Amino acid sequence: MTLLVVFLLAGLIVGYQQWLPDRWAKLPGIITTGGLFALLFLMGMQIGSSSVVIQEIFVYGGQAFVLAAGAVVGSTAAVWAAVRLAGLGGSGDDDA
């Protein structure tokens, strides 16, 4: 966790100080898109390779999914409602 914060802060400093030459302006986009796709693929591989997760999916899969869906729907609805109640709209927070 600490290492992740260090990398985020390092990126913030390099970006803010404009140490990145203009010709490398596309680098942040390339890093985030490429890194994201690599991360997703690797996470999939980790799940597929883990016999523990695969076994658990057969035993608890249905229950676990319903609980996960409950948490996702509940948290999204709560933030959506709280943002409106507190009048904290902003960019992208208009009704679709």
Add this chain to the structure above:
Amino acid sequence: MVTMTLKIILLVVLGAVIGLALPMQDLTVLDGLISTALCLLLFGVGLSLGRDRHLFSSMRSLGRVVLVVPVGVAAGSIIGASLAGFVLGLPLNESAAIGAGFGWYSLSAVLISRVYAVEVGALAFLSNVLRELVALAIIPWIAIRFGYLAAVAPGGATAMDVTLPIIAKSTDSKTTLVAFVTGVLLSLAVPVLVPLLIGLGGG
């Protein structure tokens, strides 16, 4: 953005199929690769945020947002999981504690296994793994349909690392910053809320 959701699902499924067909004996190699990719990603997110001059001037206007969003995510996750648990016939303390894992599957599972029951710990583990995967898939859609701040919610504690790049891609710099702070605050809350909620059942 729907194509983004499809790409995300396809990549995870492709990885899982390859992982199933050719399981890696040494998962520490994968852990190392995932950590490296995450560090690179967060460096890239930091670069994008740092280059956004407008962001730093708008930070002062964040105000209540950095409190309202984490509290909303925490309350919504616990209530949502509790309602889901009620439908499944699970005890309230178990489903509430699983919801309070906020996607941090390793810690929530260990906490529950240690102080309550190993089976419930396993359910917490899988449920929070699935929460992370569902979040990765639907964040782009949530951002469009329910607004940028709502897109911070599905990731829970992972909004500071694993789901942060998707949030950054689907929203704006200001929301990315709110997401990071939300993830940090929720990560700090997991070790407090999970034992507290699971303890309500008397174990």
